[in-house]
Amino acid sequence: MGVLAGKRIVLGVTGGIAAYKAVEVCRRLVDAGAHVSPIMTKGAEHFIGRTTLSALASEPVQSSLWDEESPIPHTRLGQGADLILVVPATARLIGAYAAGLSTDLLTATLLATRAPVLVCPAMHTEMWEHPAVHDNLATLRRRGVHIVEPEAGRLAGGDVGRGRLASPESIVAAAERVLGPADLHGRTVLVTAGGTREPIDAVRVIANRSSGRQGYAIAAEAASRGARVVLVSTVELPAPSGDVSIIPVETAAEMQAAVESHASASNIVVMAAAVADFRPAQAAPGKIKKDGGVPEITLEPTPDILAGLGSVKPAGQVLVGFAAETSDLVPNAQSKLLRKNLDLIVANDVSLPGVGFHHETNAVTIVRRHGDPIIVSLSDKRVVAKAVVDAAAALLGPQI
Ligand code: CTP
Numbered sequence: 001m002g003v004l005a006g007k008r009i010v011l012g013v014t015g016g017i018a019a020y021k022a023v024e025v026c027r028r029l030v031d032a033g034a035h036v037s038p039i040m041t042k043g044a045e046h047f048i049g050r051t052t053l054s055a056l057a058s059e060p061v062q063s064s065l066w067d068e069e070s071p072i073p074h075t076r077l078g079q080g081a082d083l084i085l086v087v088p089a090t091a092r093l094i095g096a097y098a099a100g101l102s103t104d105l106l107t108a109t110l111l112a113t114r115a116p117v118l119v120c121p122a123m124h125t126e127m128w129e130h131p132a133v134h135d136n137l138a139t140l141r142r143r144g145v146h147i148v149e150p151e152a153g154r155l156a157g158g159d160v161g162r163g164r165l166a167s168p169e170s171i172v173a174a175a176e177r178v179l180g181p182a183d184l185h186g187r188t189v190l191v192t193a194g195g196t197r198e199p200i201d202a203v204r205v206i207a208n209r210s211s212g213r214q215g216y217a218i219a220a221e222a223a224s225r226g227a228r229v230v231l232v233s234t235v236e237l238p239a240p241s242g243d244v245s246i247i248p249v250e251t252a253a254e255m256q257a258a259v260e261s262h263a264s265a266s267n268i269v270v271m272a273a274a275v276a277d278f279r280p281a282q283a284a285p286g287k288i289k290k291d292g293g294v295p296e297i298t299l300e301p302t303p304d305i306l307a308g309l310g311s312v313k314p315a316g317q318v319l320v321g322f323a324a325e326t327s328d329l330v331p332n333a334q335s336k337l338l339r340k341n342l343d344l345i346v347a348n349d350v351s352l353p354g355v356g357f358h359h360e361t362n363a364v365t366i367v368r369r370h371g372d373p374i375i376v377s378l379s380d381k382r383v384v385a386k387a388v389v390d391a392a393a394a395l396l397g398p399q400i
């Protein structure tokens with residue numbers, strides 16, 4: 001179960017065109033096991049129906065401070081919440097909240113809580129850039145309110161610019177970050193993801209089937225727990241939310257250079273990438289033409305990046321490798337762990353259905369230097385990522 005399970009979340013929706021996206025945020029929160037109490041402002045009702053949100057949330061929409069059945073609803077909602085999320089937040093809501101004005105149920109609830117608050121602004125670019133909005137947000141930030149910044153993109157009326165509400169996915173990830181354990185705060189986690197591509201000539205490569213999804217899920221999990229993440233990647237997937245810098249690479253040599261320049265400063269290194277073991281000894285400068293006959297391609301081994309990291313591993317660093325096996329899973333993984341001087345190795349039997357490359361799911365055995373292996377049966381790659389990060393975090397020493 002994720003961090004949202006069982007959490008009481010007040011979802012405030014204000015009057016902006018992006019209000020329809022709050023419906024999707026609500027659905028995702030409920031799917032993740034949260035109890036969602038929705039509040040809509042009068043303005044929000046111009047954009048979405050109360051019935052829609054009431055049907056998807058855990059209880060009916062409330063919008064009045066003067067509810068006869070439940071007196072003082074703002075204190076009930078504010079005091080009982082684990083998190084208050086405002087999606088979208090208009091300039092008016094941000095201004096009223098910063099000024100401490102309780103003009104309706106949502107602003108009253110925001111003032112009547114000690115729970116963390118996550119505000120997701122959405123408005124036209126001119127409003128977003130207005131000094132008043134800027135100052136109000138700075139005030140909220142200073143008071144510890146979390147802000148999910150809007151993105152640039154298409155706005156209402158066909159305009160394009162900054163001010164579009166962040167995606168429901170990144171809003172939910174931000175909620176997870178706020179509510180989740182921050183056990184990796186102050187730590188740096190280096191993750192590699194995807195399969196390397198080794199050039200044969202100007203247009204052809206030797207590649208493999210790795211999608212990069214498992215590596216991205218590990219990066220997302222580490223970031224959600226407060227880590228600073230460096231993600232060395234050969235694929236283009238949506239960037240995980242949080243403090244994640246992506247270094248795009250293509251070949252094993254590029255991956256090695258990127259990894260080696262960040263490894264020594266990292267507390268945890270996870271080599272989830274499928275690095276080619278062999279590459280053409282020499283890439284042809286142009287395109288190899290077929291009228292020259294069938295080419296003979298001489299291969300040479302690539303550097304073993306992981307073994308290199310193991311041989312210079314600084315004290316206290318947790319080094320995690322992956323092993324894709326088709327037989328003798330645990331013994332093979334164990335010998336790889338010792339050979340490459342690892343602390344953990346995540347072994348998967350890629351011959352099983354639903355496991356490894358190009359699946360949303362994975363089943364792994366996490367082999368440790370000390371202690372029994374941890375078995376994660378077929379699950380979503382995010383669940384596997386959590387198990388890997390849990391096992392690595394458990395090996396970290398106290399922060400200095
Ligand atoms: N790896 C690496 N550099 C390489 C090859 C692999 O860093 N040139 C890393 C992978 O990222 C993975 C781990 O090593 O974390 C396992 O790789 P694998 O190819 O399974 O291990 P090998 O030791 O090459 O063993 P074998 O091919 O015999 O299974």
